[in-house]
Amino acid sequence: MSIDDLMYGIDELAESRTGYDRAAMYYHGTAPEIFASSRIRAALRAHQIDFDLNFAKTPVNAVATRLKVASITSPDEATNTLISKIWQDNQLNLELPDLVRKAGEFGDAYLMVLPVEDEKGDVVRVEMFYNSPQTVRVIYDEENPRRKKFTIKKWCDGRYLRAELLYDDHIERWTTGLDSAGRDANDWKPWIAEPDAEPDPNEAGAGELDAESWLIDHDWGEQPVFHFRTDRPYGVPEHYGAYGPQNAITKLQATHMGTVDYQGAPQRYALTEAATTDTSDLEPGDWDDEDFPEDTNGLGPSDVGDDSSLKAGPGELWLLRGYKAVGQFDAAKPDVFLDPIMFNVRAMAQITDTPLRMFDPQSSQRSGESYREEDGPFVSKVENRQTSYGASLHAAFVFALRRLGIPDPVISVDWVPARSVTDVQGWQTVKAKIEAGVPRRQALMEAGYRAEQVDEWLSGTDDAELQRRIDILASLADSAQKLGAAAALEVITSDQVSGLMAGALSDLEALAQAQEDS
Structure with a gap:
């Protein structure tokens, strides 16, 4: 064991x-x-x-x-x-x-x-x-x-x-x-x-x-x-x-x-003259439970605002007795x-x-x-x-x-x-790499696409067709970026941008399908 x-x-x-x-x-x-x-x-x-x-x-x-x-x-x-x-x-x-x-x-x-x-x-x-x-x-x-x-x-x-x-x-x-x-x-x-909870009586050793x-x-x-x-x-x-x-x-x-x-x-404060302090008829220790309003749940006057006779509003006059200055502590x-x-x-x-x-x-x-x-x-x-x-x-x-x-x-x-590359700068970089002599398969894999995806895309596609597709993607990404900026400036609505892009993508898919069929 x-x-x-x-x-x-x-x-x-x-x-x-x-x-x-x-x-x-x-x-x-x-x-x-x-x-x-x-x-x-x-x-x-x-x-x-x-x-x-x-x-x-x-x-x-x-x-x-x-x-x-x-x-x-x-x-x-x-x-x-x-x-x-x-x-x-x-x-x-x-x-x-x-x-x-x-x-x-x-x-x-x-x-x-x-x-x-x-x-x-x-x-x-x-x-x-x-x-x-x-x-x-x-x-x-x-x-x-x-x-x-x-x-x-x-x-x-x-x-x-x-x-x-x-x-x-x-x-x-x-x-x-x-x-x-x-x-x-x-x-x-x-x-x-x-x-077993219910052993088979015909089976030897069942239930043991x-x-x-x-x-x-x-x-x-x-x-x-x-x-x-x-x-x-x-x-x-x-x-x-x-x-x-x-x-x-x-x-x-x-x-x-x-x-x-x-x-x-x-939080507020009030400064008083020692000889003239007479701020209230009640001192803090003078409040009893019966002095509290019934709807305050036992809270003191300071808690419910009943200890102040000062009312905010048009035409109100504030009379401050015994205070030489008032202010508040900034949070x-x-x-x-x-x-x-x-x-x-x-x-x-x-x-x-x-x-x-x-x-x-x-x-x-x-x-x-x-x-x-x-x-x-x-x-x-x-x-x-x-x-x-x-x-x-x-x-x-x-x-x-x-x-x-x-x-x-x-x-x-x-x-x-x-x-993976999805923006205009990225596709322009891919395009520049291929134009500079980087193998197209390598350029697409460096853009973040899986090897099997790249092989499928390149199957039966010559260099000219690949370059054309990359140019289309770069142009499409550039157009999407500019349309997005126009929508941000409210020159065009977001729904109009979506419609234009959807139409362009549909046309490209139809064109690609027609070329494959031919």
Whole structure:
């Protein structure tokens, strides 16, 4: 029995859980405010005041939205059919985006791939589903960090704790006793399967406990767990560098909101002569409960405005007795808070390699080329994730296809390009590269299009036709830009722009179809 592996895995899960919980708090905007003043902290807690500006999730979402699987294909048609079946059976159009986002949120995410057998023991399908790093952890071999030593999965099942250890050739199932904390090795025992509730009396041994049911042998040769991670051996949350700036933003925003009341209703003061002070017939300590109006819920005169005889309005005369001067305390200016907030947003963008415009779409109005330069580190990060996640997804599908009877499947995982040319400057650059002698296939791939897309476009197309198409795209992009500017100046309406562009695109499609038919 691998009780030592079990306890080691439990310790690893517990140690890493703190970091994962912290990552989730910052992504979901539930990280607590940090205040030096205990009075402010107590006041906000008592009134459950929440003025969160959660920018920390932006680095996660920015990467996740760029990570879209374009296709998983194989040169073998039978394999392609099985890939489509796996995709549909497991709703991977929903499961994979969630898996990718969670990998960014925690730095780690796990995809379980479990074969499902029929009564004869034949694998009829595979189940693929996400598992959180808060409950699952792959333990790597210290001698060879690329090799999985074993995987632990631990969860709560009512008043019991359950755990599974997954190895290359078997799975072990463990459980605690009722209401056990599971901190000591003695708290754990093999999780033996319960007998059938309604055993078949004609079947020998039906209804009896199987002492070996907690140990499940298999011949897979690997563990059915695939690790999606931002780094090795374990990942770092995409927004890890945003924690500090987010703390500052949260504090600045909460403090700023505390000054809004003073901006709307400034705190006032009155200076009096000591010898003539007679500001009221009542002193602050003279108010009793019966002196308060019934509709004030016990609030004092200062709270409801009944301690002032001064009325604002045309023709009103203010008579101030005993005061030599009055005034008000100016509230802190909003810029005192808003400027540092924007500084921290910019710092967050730089630390996390996330373009600033993804935090603030109105931050700048620059050309497409300058955007591409700004996006350089971000695009590199996205492409790195495509490489890492793509390797894990490839391994998961190879494992699944082998269980379904394909001994040596050949597949490829393709992603939607992290960046592609869509603006006039970009197409003009592509045009200039081809005119300068750069091979047309290379120029289009550098524009961010996949190799199979480029090959399909170039199939049966000569240089003259390709140049014509690029010229059309450049002209179309230029026209769209100019029409957009005209709409902004209200020279033309947005509906008219949309109609003109739709008509132009329809004409181009019809022309292209006619040329293909001819």
